[in-house]
Amino acid sequence: MTDLASLTHALLEAAQKAGADAADALAVEGTSMSIDIRQGKLEQAERAEGIELGLRVLIGGRQACVSVSDTSARTLADVAERAVAMAREAPNDPYAGLADPDQIARGWDLAAFDLVEDAAEPSARALEEAARAVEAAAMSVPGIRQVEASAGYAQRRMFLAATNGFAGGYARSSHSNSAVAFTGEGTGMERDYAGESRIYAADMPSPDSIGQLAAERALARAGARKPRTGSFPVLFDERIAQSLIGHLLSAINGASIARGSSWLRDALGQQVLPKGLSVIEDPHRPRVPGSRPFDGEGLPTQRRVIVENGILTGWTLDLATGRKLGMPSTANAARGTSAPPSPATSNIDLTPGTATRKQLIGQMGTGLLVTSMIGSTINPTTGDYSRGAAGFWVEDGEITYPVNECTIAGNLRDMLLSMIAANDARAHLSTRVPSLLVEGMTLAGA
Structure with missing residues (x-):
């Protein structure tokens, strides 16, 4: 797992070395998976992993922002120098600036927020089974001609640090299932949808209930x-x-x-x-x-x-x-x-x-x-x-x-x-x- 805190602090050090009066740095790392089913077939399966860094530098009332996905030390130094050069040419904004040190958050209980599920991410097969269950439930309702069903999972971590002394981060997770159901044909075709998303998989409604609701909503729109x-x-x-x-x-x-x-x-x-x-x-x-x-x-x-x-x-x-x-x-x-x-x-x-x-x-x-x-x-x-x-x-x-x-x-x-x-x-x-x-x-x- 990437040490996001170290990356933000490295960016801040590089920014100050390049001549910034003040700076803040944001690091975001995420993973997402999605499965789409249409007409009983796997239409799309995607997985994305990535990290992105953002640096804001301030020179007096002048500021500039840059972002990068390369975490090498050389790139961090180059990005900081580029941001400082941009800030020197930026218009002066008398309202731009970091928070005073006495304004920043100093402590919080992340466990009380309960934003991320402490469990292994679901497999692609599990997501496909969920999407197929959503589709099957919708297609089982008489009058439904076609269904587009999806299942997904995502987890995202972030860390923010600034030269005023602030440093902190947290993570989020999400599970989702959805369906779009179609009834009728030609100019008389109607459609409707249903979808649910939760932080915890255990809190999700059943795939069957989501598919059935999408079907019922679509049929109600006929005519x-x-x-x-x-x-x-x-x-x-x-x-x-x-x-x-x-x-x-x-x-x-x-x-x-x-x-x-x-x-x-x-x-x-x-x-x-x-x-x-x-x-x-x-x-x-x-x-x-x-x-x-x-x-x-x-x-x-x-x-x-x-x-x-x-x-x-x-x-x-x-x-x-x-x-x-x-x-x-x-x-x-x-x-x-x-x-x-x-x-x-x-x-x-x-x-x-x-x-x-x-x-x-x-x-x-x-x-x-x-x-x-x-x-x-x-x-x-x-x-x-x-x-x-x-x-x-x-x-x-x-x-x-x-x-x-x-x-x-x-x-x-x-x-x-x-x-x-x-x-x-x-x-x-x-x-x-x-x-x-x-x-x-x-x-x-x-």
Whole structure:
């Protein structure tokens, strides 16, 4: 196993020797396997192993980032010299810089996060058997013509170190099974999917249940047609409802706020969701993929309330955007090996409602239940929203027929303020958002 800590420290030493005032280094090593089955045959089998190093150097307010996959001492020295040369030519950014030593994380309990399974990786044969079981379960349902099934495994380790004294790393593992099922033929062909992913193999649902669910969803879409045009309530199914909260999170990202390009740029302290709904970030949830003990700049992560009882309480900030806005970082820096940090959230929870999805369908009367979306036109400055959608038409509180080829439109500020949440969020997901009912959206169909 590669000593990632030694590689990052070697990069830092090389950077300082080359003339950097400050630097941070990220090392990432990963292994992944995937098996794809189609029409009963092995369509693709892939395995990837690799390591990548990233170095960010700072000379005053000038910074540059480089990445490399060669870990030889000569390459590390060359990369550091190249990065320093690039930084000398970079424009000055008064907000760029590492965390102060008194800001960085100093200790954490990785075992409490439970992010990696302590077990041997599955064999390619085991993954193929899982994918074939998914496919067989879907194909056993009458009316299914074809299935594309997949199984995968991945493990990733990272280590981050900086000249301000920070050093730390962690690993993640994941198992996944999925299926896309097809029914009908020609222009009447419809499809739908099901998929699950977990850190621990023991937590995974059975392959049979995944294949069967994909088949049931595909069959429910048979005979889809365009819905009526007009203004109707729209229920976003739990599978896609998190996209609405995703638009909210994008709008409060510090990078957008600092540029003045967000439709929520003046909304701090204002109501952005209905009373009773809160958005909470918790990067410390155990056995959840989005958890992390520290952010991409080495700051300790913590639980925070982003929206409290409908009121927006803060932006999502890394060090640079925080400095631009005169605010402290919220420890939300994320980064790869080839670019400087930028703000991003981790695990997100939206307050669940008290009604089931079925009860919200009954409550909406006549409207659209959306189960999938394609394409998007989102104006980041105004919040105007338009997306292609498919799902089911609801009449008098009952699902009546599947629909496709329609467009739903509205304004995100109005949409979020009218939301009614169901209680069907899935507990294991990093982003836990239930089905959401939005009043008065414009539908363009037949």
